[in-house]
Amino acid sequence: MPSLSEGPDIVWSDDFLIGIRELDYEHRCLIDDINQLHLELRDHTDMVAIRITLGNIYSRIQAHFALEERVMVSHKYAHYAEHKREHERLLDEYAERMTKFERRPNSSDQNALEDVLREWIVDHILKVDKKMSLMIRSSERA
Numbered sequence: 380m381p382s383l384s385e386g387p388d389i390v391w392s393d394d395f396l397i398g399i400r401e402l403d404y405e406h407r408c409l410i411d412d413i414n415q416l417h418l419e420l421r422d423h424t425d426m427v428a429i430r431i432t433l434g435n436i437y438s439r440i441q442a443h444f445a446l447e448e449r450v451m452v453s454h455k456y457a458h459y460a461e462h463k464r465e466h467e468r469l470l471d472e473y474a475e476r477m478t479k480f481e482r483r484p485n486s487s488d489q490n491a492l493e494d495v496l497r498e499w500i501v502d503h504i505l506k507v508d509k510k511m512s513l514m515i516r517s518s519e520r521a
Contacts, residue, residue, distance in 0.1 A: 388414040388417055388418070389410050389413060389414060389417075389497070389500055391407055391410050394505065395407070395410070395500075395504055395505070397504065397508045397509050397511075397512035398512050398513075398516055399450060399512050399515070399516075401446065401450075402443075402446065402447055402450065402508070402512075405439070405442075405443045405446065406443075406504055406508075408439065409436070409439055409440065409443060409500075410500065412432065412435060412436045412439055413436065413496045413500065415432055416429070416432045416433065416436060416493075416496075417493065419432055420489055420493070426481075426484060429484075430481055433477045433480075433481065433492075436473075436496070437470075437473060437474065437477060440469075440470060440473065440499075441470065444466040444470065447462075447466070447508070447511075448462075448463055448466065450515070451463075451511060451515075454515045454518060454519075455518075456511060456514065456515060457514065458510075458511065458514070462507060462511060465503065465507060469495070469498075469499050469503060472495050473492075473495050473496070473499075476488065476491050476492040476495050477492060479491075479492075480492050
């Protein structure tokens with residue numbers, strides 16, 4: 380999986396839509412934040428600005444996961460525990476990579492950090508969140 384620094388920014392497309400308006404909005408904001416980080420890293424922006432962006436992404440991911448988990452609980456989503464564990468794993472991995480990069484910025488840690496974010500976008504939204512959304516929306520129709 381290529382890192383963001385080797386390729387283009389993540390371009391929002393309808394492929395990212397999961398059909399739950401408030402979560403779709405947050406996914407789009409997160410992609411914007413990740414693209415901002417990518418630009419700052421690519422352009423060698425000063426570390427103060429990069430640290431702020433890293434922290435903003437962490438806060439937004441935390442808030443997003445909390446909202447997503449409330450949606451799952453309110454709809455009695457059958458795979459809630461598994462999905463929540465995935466959130467915890469992703470947040471822990473991002474925090475670890477972020478801290479490591481902040482302590483001693485280098486290209487290897489930068490790539491690892493960006494790979495975690497790409498994994499979240501590609502794997503989590505396009506696969507895990509879409510599955511959750513389909514199950515919730517089909518249960519609403521039943």
